Amino acid sequence: MARRDGGAASSSGEFKGATTDDGGFRAGFAVLVGRPNAGKSTLTNALVGQKVAITSAKPQTTRHTIRGIVHRPDAQLVLVDTPGLHRPRTLLGQRLNDLVAETLSEVDAIGFCIPANERIGPGDRFIAAQLAAVGRKPIVAIVTKADLADRARVTEQLLAVTDLGREVLGGEGFSDIVPVSAQDGFQVETVADVLVGHMPPSPPLYPDGELTDEPEAVMVAELVREAALEGVRDELPHSLAVVVDEIVPREDRPEDNPLLDVRVNLFVERPSQKAIIIGRGGARLREVGSTARRGIEALLGTKIYLDLHVKVAKDWQRDPKQLGRLGF
Numbered sequence: 001m002a003r004r005d006g007g008a009a010s011s012s013g014e015f016k017g018a019t020t021d022d023g024g025f026r027a028g029f030a031v032l033v034g035r036p037n038a039g040k041s042t043l044t045n046a047l048v049g050q051k052v053a054i055t056s057a058k059p060q061t062t063r064h065t066i067r068g069i070v071h072r073p074d075a076q077l078v079l080v081d082t083p084g085l086h087r088p089r090t091l092l093g094q095r096l097n098d099l100v101a102e103t104l105s106e107v108d109a110i111g112f113c114i115p116a117n118e119r120i121g122p123g124d125r126f127i128a129a130q131l132a133a134v135g136r137k138p139i140v141a142i143v144t145k146a147d148l149a150d151r152a153r154v155t156e157q158l159l160a161v162t163d164l165g166r167e168v169l170g171g172e173g174f175s176d177i178v179p180v181s182a183q184d185g186f187q188v189e190t191v192a193d194v195l196v197g198h199m200p201p202s203p204p205l206y207p208d209g210e211l212t213d214e215p216e217a218v219m220v221a222e223l224v225r226e227a228a229l230e231g232v233r234d235e236l237p238h239s240l241a242v243v244v245d246e247i248v249p250r251e252d253r254p255e256d257n258p259l260l261d262v263r264v265n266l267f268v269e270r271p272s273q274k275a276i277i278i279g280r281g282g283a284r285l286r287e288v289g290s291t292a293r294r295g296i297e298a299l300l301g302t303k304i305y306l307d308l309h310v311k312v313a314k315d316w317q318r319d320p321k322q323l324g325r326l327g328f
């Protein structure tokens, strides 16, 4: 474990408490950005305390903006989990980046996730430059995966992140720098405190207990997507789009034992990718189906029949009409 004595470094030298001066409530929006695999989804889940965003060992899995809501007695923090900011290579990439830019302009604070165990690279610099362009927003640097680095390495990374902030943002750089491990809970509270400190005085924005405002279909699609990408090669995440066709109650079921029919289409770009998803004799698709079904049943709280169809939609990433049809 890296730093148990952590705490947050604030450029102004003071720690910003959660409540307003008059002890009032704070509420607002924060977004976590960072390159693919930086740990954004895992941190969102740790902050919210329940699995809402979908994590995966493969980059680029968070295609939709998913909000998790941190409810506290003194504050409400609405977290938006974006896809990784990255250089646009395809039309889809451009649309994702537009989505990110739009999201950034609407939030009260930005959490910039940088893994403790990897050197700062061109991807991080690119994102930092994008953030600098957003203007005067509090940007909190969050050094993630602190459990994967020893104490000396975490310290070194905190210094490197400080330098990056001063260099790219100018002045004092990042408003705060916080090391965290979402995996073992180290400093997750501190990240929440620091982000809440940047929220404006406001009554709660959402009713208590609400964890996400994503439509169920999007979360169902994400669960299928996560299952389909489990253990596959790097090229597939970009080439897979999952669209829920329908979720309908099966007729003639007893009231105390309902069943939902969930029909989902998986679009890939090439027949070879279709073969990967389906597997020999359909074995892999069956596995994807049963993994996704368990998640969807837990999400919807009812038994489902999951019907998966894999289709080839050639170059769907580059074709605006296809993108529209796929819901992007």
Ligand SMILES: Nc1nc2c(ncn2[C@@H]2O[C@H](COP(=O)(O)OP(=O)(O)OP(=O)(O)O)[C@@H](O)[C@H]2O)c(=O)[nH]1
Pocket (backbone or CB within 6 Å): 034, 035, 036, 037, 038, 039, 040, 041, 042, 043, 054, 055, 056, 057, 058, 059, 060, 061, 062, 082, 083, 084, 144, 145, 146, 147, 148, 180, 181, 182, 183, 184
């Ligand atoms: N050891 C350790 N692993 C972590 C931690 N946070 C995330 N990970 C792992 O890092 C990988 C990527 O984490 P995600 O949370 O999916 O990363 P992301 O930034 O949301 O990734 P994209 O959706 O691709 O943008 C997963 O395998 C996580 O289990 C952490 O605090 N400690």
